[in-house]
Amino acid sequence: MFTILHVNDTHSNVIGVGPSNDYTPMSLNDDATKGGFSRLATLIDQRRQEMEQLGPVLVLDDGDFSMGTAIGAATRELGAELQLLARMGFEATTLGNHDFDFGPDGLGSSIGKAAAAGLVPPVIASNIDVSANEPRLAALKQLVKEQVIRPYMVIERGGLRFGILGLIGYDAYKYTTNPGGVVFPDPIESAKKTANLLRKQKSVDVVIALSHGGVMKGEDGQYTGEDVNLLHAVPEIDIVIGGHTHTALTQPLLVDGRPVVQAGRYGENLGELTVSLSGGKVKVESYRLIPVVDTIKGDRTVQQEVDRFSKESSQIVFASRGYSITQPLAVISEDWPMDYSDLESGIPLANLVTDAFHKMENTDTAFTANGMIRAGLTKGNSGIQTVYDVFALAPLGSGIVDPTAGSAMVKGYFAGRDLKSLLEFFLIDDPHVPGQYFPRVSGMRFYYDPSRSKFDQITAIELGDLDKGYRPIDTSESATKLYSLTSSLYLGLLIIALPKLSKGAVQLVAKKADGTPIKTRTDAIADPRESTGSHIPLPSGSVENDVVVTSAAQKEMKEWQAIMNYLVSLPNKNADGISMLEKDDRAREVRVIQAGS
Numbered sequence: 001m002f003t004i005l006h007v008n009d010t011h012s013n014v015i016g017v018g019p020s021n022d023y024t025p026m027s028l029n030d031d032a033t034k035g036g037f038s039r040l041a042t043l044i045d046q047r048r049q050e051m052e053q054l055g056p057v058l059v060l061d062d063g064d065f066s067m068g069t070a071i072g073a074a075t076r077e078l079g080a081e082l083q084l085l086a087r088m089g090f091e092a093t094t095l096g097n098h099d100f101d102f103g104p105d106g107l108g109s110s111i112g113k114a115a116a117a118g119l120v121p122p123v124i125a126s127n128i129d130v131s132a133n134e135p136r137l138a139a140l141k142q143l144v145k146e147q148v149i150r151p152y153m154v155i156e157r158g159g160l161r162f163g164i165l166g167l168i169g170y171d172a173y174k175y176t177t178n179p180g181g182v183v184f185p186d187p188i189e190s191a192k193k194t195a196n197l198l199r200k201q202k203s204v205d206v207v208i209a210l211s212h213g214g215v216m217k218g219e220d221g222q223y224t225g226e227d228v229n230l231l232h233a234v235p236e237i238d239i240v241i242g243g244h245t246h247t248a249l250t251q252p253l254l255v256d257g258r259p260v261v262q263a264g265r266y267g268e269n270l271g272e273l274t275v276s277l278s279g280g281k282v283k284v285e286s287y288r289l290i291p292v293v294d295t296i297k298g299d300r301t302v303q304q305e306v307d308r309f310s311k312e313s314s315q316i317v318f319a320s321r322g323y324s325i326t327q328p329l330a331v332i333s334e335d336w337p338m339d340y341s342d343l344e345s346g347i348p349l350a351n352l353v354t355d356a357f358h359k360m361e362n363t364d365t366a367f368t369a370n371g372m373i374r375a376g377l378t379k380g381n382s383g384i385q386t387v388y389d390v391f392a393l394a395p396l397g398s399g400i401v402d403p404t405a406g407s408a409m410v411k412g413y414f415a416g417r418d419l420k421s422l423l424e425f426f427l428i429d430d431p432h433v434p435g436q437y438f439p440r441v442s443g444m445r446f447y448y449d450p451s452r453s454k455f456d457q458i459t460a461i462e463l464g465d466l467d468k469g470y471r472p473i474d475t476s477e478s479a480t481k482l483y484s485l486t487s488s489l490y491l492g493l494l495i496i497a498l499p500k501l502s503k504g505a506v507q508l509v510a511k512k513a514d515g516t517p518i519k520t521r522t523d524a525i526a527d528p529r530e531s532t533g534s535h536i537p538l539p540s541g542s543v544e545n546d547v548v549v550t551s552a553a554q555k556e557m558k559e560w561q562a563i564m565n566y567l568v569s570l571p572n573k574n575a576d577g578i579s580m581l582e583k584d585d586r587a588r589e590v591r592v593i594q595a596g597s
Contacts, residue, residue, distance in 0.1 A: 108139025
């Protein structure tokens with residue numbers, strides 16, 4: 001009999017999920033946060049000691065260990081996530097799509113920092129090819145040479161030989177936004193090849209796949225997906241430790257008795273799978289998800305490391321823009337959720353984010369998509385929202401002239417018909433990520449009729465706001481007036497690609513103020529000196545010809561920075577001078593109006 005303790009998709013959540021100001025891992029029963037690496041470390045140690053009485057115990061992670069929090073923003077410089085996984089006793093991990101968000105060179109730097117510190121679990125990557133002649137792959141090639149990254153590993157324990165392979169699935173590598181020259185061979189074929197090698201050449205007793213592929217629950221209540229398909233396609237695999245879809249499976253999914261398990265996300269649960277082996281076949285003896293909550297006292301050594309990485313991340317990411325990671329930005333009296341499946345509940349937070357873009361960039365309109373807002377704001381005990389909490393709203397992407405974490409704000413000019421085309425595309429839902437493409441706007445409201453055909457659902461677009469009122473704009477083919485729109489670079493690149501993504505159904509060209517097409521990313525930079533915010537005063541001048549600007553941070557507004565600047569600028573303060581965020585009429589305003597609603 002043996003046990004596997006596992007997590008997946010921790011996404012740099014080394015601090016408990018919830019208001020960071022509430023998180024008190026060294027005391028018990030005084031906060032409602034979930035997860036946190038110091039608590040997880042204690043739980044792993046407790047469960048390992050108990051389950052070792054029955055047989056061997058393995059501790060495994062299924063990838064997407066980075067990106068998503070303020071700690072993840074400094075993953076290239078610190079490699080904090082992998083160092084902490086190693087300290088907690090994780091014996092292997094694999095790679096997910098978000099681990100490539102800073103590109104192969106950024107990923108190589110992150111793993112390399114952990115390796116240099118002597119604290120890195122083996123990274124098992126069976127279907128990743130870094131052999132291309134591409135300079136950005138140099139660090140990953142060196143890590144492969146040093147066997148920090150390897151196609152498989154074998155662990156011998158308690159008289160059993162365990163073979164471990166690692167896969168990034170089809171959907172995951174489709175959403176790998178910055179792979180550079182990395183090639184992802186077919187995961188099924190790679191799994192067959194590696195599992196066969198482990199069985200025949202390495203004589204393992206058990207084959208375990210760390211599969212960043214995922215499962216989804218259908219309308220019939222049944223789970224399907226790549227991790228289940230993997231067991232059907234590769235009978236040599238005994239166990240799949242899954243990830244990518246953030247699915248908290250309370251029961252294993254069985255294929256001929258072989259289990260697929262997944263523990264949700266963010267280290268909120270520790271999965272515990274106990275299996276017996278008889279006649280070369282596995283049998284699930286027990287399985288459960290153990291919540292990581294504040295009835296568990298944190299491991300002091302791990303927490304000291306978390307505190308150190310937090311301070312270092314603050315200096316690396318936020319200091320150049322006048323912020324610190326623990327700085328309070330706002331206080332809330334109720335939760336501001338972002339639930340992609342409940343569009344109405346997300347209106348206040350979406351309006352807050354787009355209003356921040358609109359005001360800070362001083363454009364006619366601002367735009368984002370639901371899925372770009374990666375977290376909500378939770379009241380917790382105090383209601384205080386720090387830089388750490390607010391960063392989680394917009395952690396994705398990187399810059400144009402400034403490599404610091406966070407997508408740059410960009411600006412383009414569009415005719416009315418182009419705005420309509422853009423919005424039409426985002427009204428088309430993706431069943432794989434329902435609700436995530438739904439458009440959110442500021443400085444604008446529009447009306448649509450879902451009974452009409454695709455790309456012709458919008459019936460009217462109006463510019464303005466609640467205070468000044470709205471006015472309709474001309475969306476006809478003959479209209480030539482241009483309107484400025486700001487969004488994140490992460491989303492802006494998708495907007496530029498709409499003609500291709502829509503297979504010609506959407507035709508638009510992002511332009512500069514003079515009406516000429518935007519040809520480079522630099523052309524689209526939204527100059528923070530045009531911002532109406534007052535938090536960080538910057539010198540005047542243009543981005544292209546500015547001899548005064550001395551740092552990249554001054555040339556580029558980050559998405560998270562725009563939100564933080566906006567929060568600080570709000571006039572309503574409490575006794576401590578912290579902005580009070582309230583769900584007023586502006587916050588509750590419906591700006592995407594469905595016919596008949």
